[in-house]
Amino acid sequence: MRKKTIAIDMDGVLADIDAQLIDHYNKAHGTTLSKESIKGLTSDVAFKERDFIHKLLHSENFFRTLPVMPDAVESLLELDKDFEIFIVSAATxxxxSLSEKMAWLAEHFPFIKWDNIILCGSKRIINTDYMIDDHCKNLDYCMGKPIMFTAFHNVNQNHHIRVNNWKEAVALLKETL
Amino acid sequence: MRKKTIAIDMDGVLADIDAQLIDHYNKAHGTTLSKESIKGLTSDVAFKERDFIHKLLHSENFFRTLPVMPDAVESLLELDKDFEIFIVSAATxxxxSLSEKMAWLAEHFPFIKWDNIILCGSKRIINTDYMIDDHCKNLDYCMGKPIMFTAFHNVNQNHHIRVNNWKEAVALLKETL
Incomplete structure (x- = not known):
């Protein structure tokens, strides 16, 4: 029997983009934002200087140096036994970011092969059994079962099953076996 | 009613990779290969110096300078009226090639937005109504209706509907409306 498939997002799920954004933003603006202090805000409200964020997201080395989300490596190694994992990142x-994301995955998740990496825009035509993501714009339209991964900007959106961290994600997915 | 979706391959369908491979190969080896002379052969047999091909595919500017397939631009503009087009390229x-493919598309197909570009490995989890591709490895496993675009290496594979050029592809797809 074929393994069930999971589409796993990068930014905010495997890679802690919010930690990196907060760090760069605080250093540039002398602010003291934290994940706790911006909880429940949209990104636009949390980071008021939108030009700064735009430049950051288009700058070299930003995506290449993102910290790995806690427990993400061990969790994917565990899930890899029972599921077919696809990394699906809105990167275009x-x-x-495109080649930086490939290099980042090769460094931190070398067991994920190029066949199973998808760098896309919209995720509407991605058809996997499960999708783990932190954005409703992806989860609301995905073809499989959506799983929301907690981030500061999504804590008030509660129409999808939620996991708060990778340990919870693994536990939830293993229940489905 | 939502528009039907088409996944359109790049290399061998929008971009004439075979013309570019033949050109580079002949210049480097003093051979006189042509699309006609290698018709029906696999890529491995057609281009015996595999190391040369491997280096070419991993070299800068190879994908960025591919010629556009005849009638491809006009055809996509025409299809864009009635279908939602996704560019789906096995690029990882x-x-x-990743950023070069983005730049190539922006130059030749500026009406295709980043949301609708997918750079992937396997196309098994791509779910569109139609897929136009030159490789059975993609068409045999796609979720929508496969359409084979003729290339030297696929002329003996006849288990998919075939189009020989972009004019035929547009005619076939417009029949489905």
Missing amino acids: EFPI | EFPI
Whole structure:
């Protein structure tokens, strides 16, 4: 029997983009934002200087140096036994990020092969059994079962099953076997 | 009613990779290969110097300078009226190609937005109504209706509907409306 498939998002799920955004933003603006202090805000409200964020997302080395989300490596190794994992990242908006994301995955998740990496825009035509993501714009339209991964900007959106971290994600997915 | 979706391959369908391979190969080896002379052969047999091909596919500017397939631009503009077009290219095997493919599309197909571009490995989880591709490895496993675009290496594979050029592809797809 074929393994069930999971589409796993990168930014906000495997890669802690919010930690990196907060860090760069605080350093540039002398602010003291934290994940806790911006909880429940949209990104636009949390980071008021939108030009700064836009430049950051289009700058070299931003995506290449993102910290790995806690427990993500061990969790994917565990899930890899029972599921077929696809990494599905909305990356084509940021052309510089494309090869950086490949290099980042090769460094931190070398067991994920190129066949199973998808750098896309919209995720509407991705058809996997499950999708783990932190954005409703992806989860609301995905063809499989959506799983929301908690981030500061999604804590008030409660129409999808939620996991708060990778340990919860693994536990939930293993229940489905 | 939502528009029907088409996944359109790049290499061998929008971009004439075979013309570029033949050209580089002949110049390097003093051979006189042509699309006609290698018709029906696999790529491995047609281009015996595999190391040369491997280096070419991993070299800078190879994908960026591919010629556009005849009638491809006009055909996509025409199809864009009635279908939602997704460009789906197996590109993650060649990391250098990723940003080059984005730049190539922006130059030749500026009406295709980043949301609708997918750079992937396997196309097994792509779910569109139609898929136009030159490789059975993609068409045999796609979720929608497969349409084979003729290339030297696929002329003996006849288990999919075939189009020989973009004019035939547009005619076939417009019949389905």
